[in-house]
Amino acid sequence: MATSTLSFDDIPEEDIEQALAYLKQLLNEEFPSMDLTASRVIYENVLRPAAILHAVNRQDIALLKDSFSPLVIAQDPTAADDDIVDAVYANYGV
Numbered sequence: 346m347a348t349s350t351l352s353f354d355d356i357p358e359e360d361i362e363q364a365l366a367y368l369k370q371l372l373n374e375e376f377p378s379m380d381l382t383a384s385r386v387i388y389e390n391v392l393r394p395a396a397i398l399h400a401v402n403r404q405d406i407a408l409l410k411d412s413f414s415p416l417v418i419a420q421d422p423t424a425a426d427d428d429i430v431d432a433v434y435a436n437y438g439v
Contacts, residue, residue, distance in 0.1 A: 356400045364396035364403070 369381050369392065381388055411417045412425035413433055422430070 353397060353401070356397065356404065360400040360403065361393075361396050364399040365392065368392055368396055368399065 372379055372381060372392070379387065381392060383389075408424070408426065409429070412429035415433060415437070418425050418430055418433065
């Protein structure tokens with residue numbers, strides 16, 4: 346899986362909001378005087394895009410994790426990446 350299989354439209358707004366809260370907390374701990382309010386330059390040009398990418402990465406990691414589980418693959422073969430599924434089952438000689 347070289348690139349994400351998701352598009353930005355596939356990411357729920359709730360996941361983006363959770364990522365925003367997480368990133369705001371990290372930045373506030375390190376740089377307490379930084380202005381991270383909505384509609385500010387850092388928020389619009391750095392924080393929100395970073396939160397979107399963070400949410401995409403989290404969903405990609407979940408897909409990758411599921412792709413390495415034979416149990417999850419057996420329950421829903423379409424939920425996993427085909428190349429990874431082939432590699433996992435090759436480990437078992439299947």
